[in-house]
Amino acid sequence: MTVLEQIGQDKRRIAERLARLDAERAKLSNQLAEFEVAERALGRFGGRKVAAPKSTKAPAKTAAPVQKPNARTRRQAPAASLGEVTLKAVKAHTKGASADELRKYLSRKFGLTVRPNHLDNALSRHRRAGRLENRAQRWFAPPSA
Secondary structure (H helix, E strand, O other), rough: OOOHHHHHHHHHHHHHHHHHHHHHHHHHHHHHHHHHHHHHHHHOOOOOOOOOOOOOOOOOOOOOOOOOOOOOOOOOOOOOOHHHHHHHHHOOOOOOOHHHHHHHHHHHHHHOOOHHHHHHHHHEEEEEEEEEEEEEEEOOOOOOO
16 A cells, blocks of 8 residues: 555545534534523523533634523522512501502512412412411411410
């Protein structure tokens, strides 16, 4: 085998390996894009975002740039849970409050947009635990013993 034939074989072998690596890179890039879509969907529906591990390698030049979420999709977690702020809202209304009044109060004071069924669930949990009372469609904090 001459040196030129050996160089030709090495060149073909390297070209095949580069083609396999490029196909694998494209496959991984598609998987990454799917994971990013799933992460955004989880973020929209209340799932917690998982921090991506830091890579020590520099990103490939052919990779698409990662876009940061804009202000519309970026949400901050509330400082307190819905259950906690619901209890605070009822205690703020000493003469009792309807569910609609509580929703407006939560929106005004805490900046929370609460769906009626979610608020009802939180109020019911507090009622079952004995922290709230419901009389005539109004919610009250029970008198302390």
